[in-house]
Amino acid sequence: MGKLSSEEKVEILADLVGIESVNDNELDVANYLHDLFQKHHIDSKIIKLTDTRANLVAEIGSGSPVLAVSGHMDVVSPGDSSKWQTPPFKLTEDSEGHLHGRGASDMKSGLAAFVISMIELHEQGLPKHGTVRLLATAGEEIEGHGAKAFYKDGYMNDVDALVIAEPSKDKIIYAHKGSMDIRVTSNGKSVHSSMPSLGYNAINPLVDFVNRINQAYNSITESNDLLGDSVVSATIINGGSQVNSIPDYAEAEFNVRTIPEADNDSYQKLFEQIAKNVKVDAPDSYLNIDTYMSRPPVFTKGDNRLVDIAQSLSKKYLGKEVPKKASPGVTDASDLVVDKGEDFPFIMFGPGETSQAHVIDEYVDKKDYLNFIDLFEDLLVEYLDENE
Template sequence: MHDAETRILDAIDDAETVNLLADAIRVPSVTGTDAESELLHHYAGLFGEADLDVDLWKLDLERLCARPDFPGIEAPRSEGYGLVGVTEGEGRPALILQGHVDVVPTGDLTKWKGSDPFAPRITGDTLHGRGACDMKAGLVANLAVVRALRRSGIRLARPLALHCVISEEDGGLGAFATLARGHTGEAAVITEPTSGTVITANAGALTFRIEVPGRAAHGASRQEGVSAIEVFWPLFQAIRRLEGERNRDLPAVFAGNALPYPIEVGTVRAGDWSSSVPDLLVAEGRLGVRLGEDPAEARAAFEQALAEAAGSWLRDNPPVVTWPGGQFASGRLPAGHELLDQVNAVVAEVRGSVPAESAAPYGSDLRLYNGGGIPTLHYGPGDVRFAHAPREQVELSELREVTRALALLVVRRCGIR
């Protein structure tokens, strides 16, 4: 086994891995766009070159969306694909390495300081570009491991599976479809950015929409109307109070994070004319779900808080709360599962110290895999503080470190012939 570990580590080509990451960033695979499918098909070709048994299929969106456990989507899409590659070996995959190809939109291009978000650039040990951190570096680390396997000539006793998914950013359609197709394994590592820690739990996040009614009037006689903006304000204050209540008595795994279950109103739209009293306000945002909490209970608590805060106008004209878009439940690696110790051991060998365990305040595909009976954690290159930002970047030293740790994990979990 020691010889196999040395061989696979020696077979990792760091320069090739960086080039693969740069190539991936050049594809503007924003959630729901054609480029998302383009990158997935490109990876299908790379999986084939690595001698994986490839399953590439078109998603039946109508059937998936009709399922009662569908996780929701936010980006409009007319198509989607799934991709799984599996090495040779006997039985069920001993390990899944999972990553998503989609990225979020770039936002204001002027914030990128004159650079093209999809033109990767390197300064020192840092590679910049949309998706560098979230999570094309992790995606490439997974691929680099199977390339090293092929190059070293190592044959695994039990299969390794690579899951390459779409639509993680807006709900988890890709992971949901992959599990629905029957792809499974004994354990999984999702190579999302973790800043050198191991993340064993995710809070959830539910997208909400609040429609607050007012009564229109001419702005010159505003007392004849009811401003939807003004009657929304007590609701916003109630949301902040609820956020405080839900972030008391936090689990130890969130140590250092005072707000793991944030509630944020991300967009507010009201009125249609500058000299009219606005008769409708629409607010959209995300509600954090506590570890182990039923999302239905979280929704009920939110709706109750709004109802209790409604003034006289809203009691007679209640706001309408709906739950469109992504619906991320929480998720957690089962307590005492061997995967945590195994990941800690390989990271310690590569880095020289055991990583800290933590939980993340955002939703991810982790909850779908754990919910589907596949014990799962996060460990991957990058700092999530750079994700979704115009300064998105990843340290190449982290990419090298993670790739080596994953290579050792694969050999140890899957064994060799």
């Protein structure tokens, strides 16, 4: 069948953007990709996680080495759709060649580029050596359940290198910080505000906790030459329901960006220890720590063939050698490469600009999207051939 036309490639992206997989419904995306692969005689497998959420795995080639490529199927909410210039779930091209739609940049264009590159390589009987394995994930935007499931089920055990096509056309990421979302809750006893001694104000120990966390963070001296400092931010705080009632419940949420020297485990212990140190004067009151998202930092050296090939191909397809860098953001690599070590070849590189992620009127440049399909085809074959 040969290569797909540019129109067919854009149509596939339009189909994906048209599936409203807002923090859910990845099963619909997986079914679409499964049917598309089947049409081109490529085997794929849908791995259901819930009734509406699923991962998808597909392979071309055979044997080792194994080069994994990964993209997530979920997107964030478009927010107020009336603020968009075009319908968020209808891919729309403007006069400058930008393709607008929720997920156009983050990251259905990267996912589509991987899928199409695999289809076109398979049509050519490529790769001759090794395996390309697509790991299409669910839940990347919130908790990383899809990547965690792939790792738990052994899909990374034999993988020799990993490419994630998050929007990053201007830089090749080879290391990034980790992330934690932590909810701290405080329980008290509600009474009338004129008689506070008969109850217990849940806000008081929570305020003490927030202050102690800030003090502890300010005393942390550990840093990473590549990733910089860890970051702790209290981002949400709620408590009370009526001004003349003592609140019986309050909560604060924190986002923590971690580095190898101040990692997720150390911050978990810090939060738990400070909770124990906060004075709580009521017998039935307490502070509870709920870490509902924890993704470790990814630290690789970035000195390998995968990075070198990607930089060389960026000159060919993007007109310049894209620099390699570290990132404060988080990808599914946090849960996919947890035991691979510093020498493991990993990059985040894909169509779209980082600045377009999660914004109103999100877009990917059509030329970049189409160029990355060709870039990925060369990258996958060249890496596998050189490592055969």
